[in-house]
Amino acid sequence: MRTRTYRENYRELTELLPYRSSWNWYALLLAVLVSLPFMVPTYVMTYVTLILIAAVGAVGLNIVTGTAGLISLGHAGFLAIGAYTAGIAISTYGWPIPAAILAAGFVSAAASLLVGVPSLRLKGLYLAITTLAFSIIVVHLINQWEGLTGGSSGMPVGRPDFLGIPMRSPASMFYLTLVIAGLTVLGTLNLLRSRVGRAWAALRDYDTAASMMGINLVRYKLLAFAVSSFITGVAGSLMALNIRYLNTDSFELIVSIEAIAMIIVGGLGSVRGAILGATLITVLPDFSRYVLSLFGGALGSIASGNTAEIKGIIYALVIMLFLRFEPDGLAHQWNRTKRFWSDWPYSRK
Amino acid sequence: MSYFLNLVFAGLAVGAIYGMLAMGYAIIYKVSRVVNFAQGEIMMLIGYISYSVALRTDASAPLVMLSVIAGAIGVGLLIERFIVRPMLGQPVFSLVMMTIALAVMIRAVVGLIWGLDPYRFPGSATGAPIELFGVYMQPIQLFLLAVYVALCVGVWAFLRFNIVGIAMRATATDSTVSLLMGVSVSRLYRVAWIISALIAGIAGVLFANIYHIGPDLAHVGIRAFPAAILGGLDSVLGSALGGLIIGVVENLAGGYIASAYKEIAGFVVILVILMIRPYGLFGQKDIERV
Numbered sequence: 001m002r003t004r005t006y007r008e009n010y011r012e013l014t015e016l017l018p019y020r021s022s023w024n025w026y027a028l029l030l031a032v033l034v035s036l037p038f039m040v041p042t043y044v045m046t047y048v049t050l051i052l053i054a055a056v057g058a059v060g061l062n063i064v065t066g067t068a069g070l071i072s073l074g075h076a077g078f079l080a081i082g083a084y085t086a087g088i089a090i091s092t093y094g095w096p097i098p099a100a101i102l103a104a105g106f107v108s109a110a111a112s113l114l115v116g117v118p119s120l121r122l123k124g125l126y127l128a129i130t131t132l133a134f135s136i137i138v139v140h141l142i143n144q145w146e147g148l149t150g151g152s153s154g155m156p157v158g159r160p161d162f163l164g165i166p167m168r169s170p171a172s173m174f175y176l177t178l179v180i181a182g183l184t185v186l187g188t189l190n191l192l193r194s195r196v197g198r199a200w201a202a203l204r205d206y207d208t209a210a211s212m213m214g215i216n217l218v219r220y221k222l223l224a225f226a227v228s229s230f231i232t233g234v235a236g237s238l239m240a241l242n243i244r245y246l247n248t249d250s251f252e253l254i255v256s257i258e259a260i261a262m263i264i265v266g267g268l269g270s271v272r273g274a275i276l277g278a279t280l281i282t283v284l285p286d287f288s289r290y291v292l293s294l295f296g297g298a299l300g301s302i303a304s305g306n307t308a309e310i311k312g313i314i315y316a317l318v319i320m321l322f323l324r325f326e327p328d329g330l331a332h333q334w335n336r337t338k339r340f341w342s343d344w345p346y347s348r349k
Numbered sequence: 350m351s352y353f354l355n356l357v358f359a360g361l362a363v364g365a366i367y368g369m370l371a372m373g374y375a376i377i378y379k380v381s382r383v384v385n386f387a388q389g390e391i392m393m394l395i396g397y398i399s400y401s402v403a404l405r406t407d408a409s410a411p412l413v414m415l416s417v418i419a420g421a422i423g424v425g426l427l428i429e430r431f432i433v434r435p436m437l438g439q440p441v442f443s444l445v446m447m448t449i450a451l452a453v454m455i456r457a458v459v460g461l462i463w464g465l466d467p468y469r470f471p472g473s474a475t476g477a478p479i480e481l482f483g484v485y486m487q488p489i490q491l492f493l494l495a496v497y498v499a500l501c502v503g504v505w506a507f508l509r510f511n512i513v514g515i516a517m518r519a520t521a522t523d524s525t526v527s528l529l530m531g532v533s534v535s536r537l538y539r540v541a542w543i544i545s546a547l548i549a550g551i552a553g554v555l556f557a558n559i560y561h562i563g564p565d566l567a568h569v570g571i572r573a574f575p576a577a578i579l580g581g582l583d584s585v586l587g588s589a590l591g592g593l594i595i596g597v598v599e600n601l602a603g604g605y606i607a608s609a610y611k612e613i614a615g616f617v618v619i620l621v622i623l624m625i626r627p628y629g630l631f632g633q634k635d636i637e638r639v
Contacts, residue, residue: 073449118627125384125445126582126623130620133619133620134616136571141613144609306461308460309458312460313453323446324435324436
């Protein structure tokens with residue numbers, strides 16, 4: 001019987017994966033994802049693309065809210081900045097896709113300083129409302145700045161070829177998203193097990209104590225915001241490339257709440273949780289609409305006529321039930337299930 | 350000059366609504382250190398309930414008032430029982446997320462029941478405007494300001510003289526000691542949620558009478574955040590005053606800069622204010638013991 005608690009040295013404590021065999025499983029998962037376009041119909045693949053984009057965004061938010069404990073209700077703003085930066089870079093200036101994605105990340109990270117600086121003095125809910133104000137201002141400015149962003153009528157985004165590879169097909173979009181999602185997850189996991197990640201966890205748990213341990217609060221809080229919004233901006237650029245048409249309707253307040261729902265459902269502070277949460281929250285509205293339509297009759301017609309409302313009710317119920325009954329989220333559930341089977345038949349219920 | 354005065358008066362009228370909502374935020378924050386993100390939605394829900402009552406009773410004023418009170422008590426009790434009480438002892442963040450989820454829920458349910466089109470509130474009298482020093486005032490706006498002042502005085506007196514109000518202030522200062530003194534915290538929460546729902550409901554009905562009733566009422570709740578922040582989340586009367594300031598600033602920005610900036614003026618103000626005074630204008634500074 002194996003146990004997770006016995007570590008012999010410090011290096012084992014910070015290893016990326018606890019066992020050699022885990023690498024095989026993740027290699028298998030990667031192989032399945034890579035061969036997905038050949039195995040499933042196109043609509044499933046575009047669905048997985050959506051999930052991966054959501055996962056990138058959730059991992060980004062998870063850094064600042066889950067790991068560093070700075071509540072952000074304004075990530076729709078960073079998402080919008082990233083999406084519009086990529087859109088403008090590609091459509092107006094004809095940049096190649098990777099350059100546009102990087103630009104989206106860096107512009108978002110720069111904008112995050114606007115929120116990061118007040119975060120040095122604000123605590124808890126005051127900060128949450130400041131980030132909320134930030135995202136409202138961003139969306140409003142995008143709507144006003146018509147010359148640059150197309151205003152409320154929106155803005156088309158092309159998918160230019162990259163190094164002779166055509167990017168127009170859903171499969172190429174899927175691979176692009178997969179590569180970026182993979183890099184994001186790997187980068188975040190490595191960051192979280194380094195000094196930086198431990199510093200963030202320390203300032204989340206007790207910032208006064210953390211600063212006494214020699215952690216520079218100013219630097220690490222700003223860094224948390226910058227890294228988080230870099231990733232969120234990248235997610236925004238993927239969103240722009242995926243929808244190929246930008247409009248501020250995609251960045252309303254409900255998007256920030258959706259993102260918060262993802263990391264709560266998944267489990268705050270856990271990368272795996274963020275991915276699981278993103279999957280669940282992305283799939284749930286369509287899945288439940290499908291289930292409701294099975295009932296047919298009045299219930300089915302309510303479900304098909306009021307998609308936005310059904311979506312709202314489901315998000316609300318999921319957030320409430322998870323907060324009430326499983327505040328540690330799916331990541332905790334995952335670990336429990338895993339322990340149950342690895343200890344079997346000696347596992348306790 | 351009369352352009353300026355008209356803007357200021359219109360700002361005061363909108364600001365009174367913001368102020369009422371902000372008072373609701375502050376009352377709940379005072380007792381439980383939680384920001385109720387569903388305040389605007391509660392206002393919308395009670396507004397819609399009284400709209401339905403008004404529709405069926407030919408807009409009889411006493412019945413509408415009764416429906417606001419009954420609605421507020423019902424909503425307050427339900428929220429306390431099913432949202433707040435199960436979350437006692439959990440981190441504050443969890444309860445705040447619960448109120449965000451509640452906001453999404455109420456918005457969706459209201460959309461399902463009443464649809465997404467705005468309606469005119471039945472019996473909303475648009476009397477002849479009164480002109481005073483070149484300022485045009487609707488009678489209902491003056492009534493709104495009178496209600497606002499009455500609510501401010503009422504809440505002040507409640508917190509100052511009523512035993513429940515005093516218990517509230519005691520809990521705000523130190524919840525453990527007030528628990529030891531025999532204050533029933535769950536009863537306090539119930540009272541706080543009912544009062545704040547009541548104030549929100551009154552604001553909702555007045556708003557619906559001046560403008561219309563529709564799903565955008567929920568946005569008023571978000572635009573009242575700057576008011577609560579400006580006044581300091583734990584200062585009830587400060588928040589009420591913050592509402593007036595934000596209302597006037599919004600209207601002046603809309604009148605003199607560009608009408609598009611009316612919607613975000615309040616948010617810009619709090620971004621600036623919070624950099625200078627992180628606990629609002631009248632809020633209590635947190636002094637931490639290490």
